[in-house]
Amino acid sequence: MRRARAGLSLVVLVLGACATLEPAVIGRSPEFELAGRLAVRYGDEAFSGNIAWRHADDADEMLLTSALGTGVARIVRNRDGVVLTTAEPKEYKASDAESLTEQVLGFRLPLRGLADWVRGKPSPDLEARGWKIEYQDYDAQKRPTRMRVTYPGLELRLAISDWK
Numbered sequence: 001m002r003r004a005r006a007g008l009s010l011v012v013l014v015l016g017a018c019a020t021l022e023p024a025v026i027g028r029s030p031e032f033e034l035a036g037r038l039a040v041r042y043g044d045e046a047f048s049g050n051i052a053w054r055h056a057d058d059a060d061e062m063l064l065t066s067a068l069g070t071g072v073a074r075i076v077r078n079r080d081g082v083v084l085t086t087a088e089p090k091e092y093k094a095s096d097a098e099s100l101t102e103q104v105l106g107f108r109l110p111l112r113g114l115a116d117w118v119r120g121k122p123s124p125d126l127e128a129r130g131w132k133i134e135y136q137d138y139d140a141q142k143r144p145t146r147m148r149v150t151y152p153g154l155e156l157r158l159a160i161s162d163w164k
Contacts, residue, residue, distance in 0.1 A: 030054045032119065033164035036145075038064065039157040042107040051158070055115045060097075062111070075101070077111060107154055118160065120144050139163070 032055050039048040049072060050065040060077040074085045075097060082097045084104050094100035097111035113126035117133045120143065126133075130151055137146040143163055149156040 030056045031115075034118065034160050035162040036158060036160040038159075040107050041155045043153060045106060047105075047107075053118075060111055060115070073105060075109070075111070082111075107156075108151060109156075110149075110151075114149065117147065117149065118144060118158065 033053065035050070035052045037048065038051040040046065049067050050069065052063045052065075054061045058079055060075070062075040064072045064075075066072055072087065076083045076085075077097055081093055081095045082100050084092045084094075084097075084100050086092070086104060092100060092104050094103070098108045101107060101109040110126055110131060113123035113131065116123040117126070120135070120138075123131070123133075132150045134148040134150075135144050135146070136148060137144070139145050141163075143160075145160045147158050149158070
């Protein structure tokens with residue numbers, strides 16, 4: 001509970017340094033870019049805000065912002081691992097996003113498998129580890145625009161408003 005409160009405290013802090021995504025992180029053309037809203041419920045805690053995500057096979061860059069658009073966390077994945085920058089500003093590093101986001105933000109974010117699910121593809125790895133996906137809506141190109149991702153004690157809701 002204490003860690004969840006600390007995570008929520010970090011989530012509501014402003015991260016002015018990461019107000020935009022920097023294109024230099026992903027060297028080649030991304031497989032997708034999306035923007036939308038993210039709502040997370042974990043234990044007795046909750047967060048809702050905006051998400052901007054640029055994904056390539058070997059790299060990710062994700063920016064989480066508050067509902068007002070102020071920066072909350074920036075997550076960058078490359079072949080060397082994952083770096084999460086918070087509002088302090090402080091950098092945290094790990095080999096995977098799931099354990100890093102749980103440690104720093106208080107909830108797990110399955111970055112690798114989620115990249116498949118947001119494109120409507122299966123993610124056997126996530127399913128084998130207990131994650132579940134429910135698609136709720138699609139756009140005219142048959143891309144998911146609303147989904148609910150669950151894991152024991154955790155619910156992520158994603159509403160994608162812009163695909164590139």
